[in-house]
Amino acid sequence: MKEKRIEPRICTAFTCKCTQLPERNNIFYTAIRDLSEGGIQILSDKELPCGTNLAININLINETAEAHAQVAWNDKKPNSDEYYIGLKFLEVKENNKCKIDDFIDTIFLDTIYYSCNSK
16 A cells, blocks of 8 residues: 655654543543654544544653644554544644654654664
């Protein structure tokens, strides 16, 4: 299958705090499966319909980044009560965008360097 993403993505196992908008009364923590400049994929025990808006706080090891995102797709994990959910970034302030970009660049370049030199 051909990759549709423009930006590189990295696999992670970090946490993310999600707050459903506009109510802000539904807050949950979940695991991030992958991260790109355009969005993230999370694993959640909650089914979130496409179009659901969230305020998210992404753990980047030594710092966090905040963004507003929208559920672009969801898919039930086989043999489980969990869901893979794709979130598209709607709004990311410039300083948070820089944090995400720098984090991805660091991990992505380290991965390429490691895999190219691990022979």
